[in-house]
Amino acid sequence: MKLVVPALEYLEAYADALRRGFWSDNLRREESAREELAMIAADPADFVASLDDPEGKRPPIRLPDGTTMARLPGFRRWMWDDGFCGAVNFRWQPGTSELPAHVLGHLGYAVVPWRQRRGYATRALALMLPEARSRGLAHIDLTTDPDNLPSQKVIIANGGHLVRRFTKATGYGAGESLLFRIPL
Numbered sequence: 001m002k003l004v005v006p007a008l009e010y011l012e013a014y015a016d017a018l019r020r021g022f023w024s025d026n027l028r029r030e031e032s033a034r035e036e037l038a039m040i041a042a043d044p045a046d047f048v049a050s051l052d053d054p055e056g057k058r059p060p061i062r063l064p065d066g067t068t069m070a071r072l073p074g075f076r077r078w079m080w081d082d083g084f085c086g087a088v089n090f091r092w093q094p095g096t097s098e099l100p101a102h103v104l105g106h107l108g109y110a111v112v113p114w115r116q117r118r119g120y121a122t123r124a125l126a127l128m129l130p131e132a133r134s135r136g137l138a139h140i141d142l143t144t145d146p147d148n149l150p151s152q153k154v155i156i157a158n159g160g161h162l163v164r165r166f167t168k169a170t171g172y173g174a175g176e177s178l179l180f181r182i183p184l
Contacts, residue, residue: 005075006052011040018040026108027172051075052076053075074090077124077127079123081120107140121154125155139181140184141163
């Protein structure tokens with residue numbers, strides 16, 4: 001498995017995964033998949049370009065409560081192993097390892113359901129750690145639900161440890177969550 005920069009040559013495989021039930025936004029799930037398919041249909045090149053924004057120059061983001069915030073630098077990489085396997089998203093705040101309160105973690109990942117339990121998420125996270133180091137981060141934070149044992153195993157396999165339990169804001173699904181940290 002390798003990580004690839006989203007590009008037009010991979011886009012049909014990504015769109016096919018969205019049509020088959022994949023989403024990379026765990027909060028908005030099917031809604032986010034429909035939105036991404038619409039963006040792909042409207043302007044495939046712009047959609048692909050929107051996934052790589054290491055300077056945070058794209059438009060502000062809308063939070064679940066409707067407010068807007070400046071976009072953090074970040075990018076998405078696609079897991080690729082003889083086809084699309086999943087996605088990993090990385091965001092950071094320049095000059096610090098800390099994140100604004102509205103950002104639940106530096107990194108998130110999702111594997112398509114039909115290719116889970118093959119180590120893709122563990123490998124993708126491992127491949128992203130040098131990227132985080134290159135941005136000057138001392139650590140990365142990741143959050144997961146208490147019942148998401150596969151995600152916790154991925155984080156722990158990459159050197160992560162539990163920092164604390166917390167309650168997510170309503171716009172992020174309320175409920176209990178776990179904050180993990182991986183020292184770099």
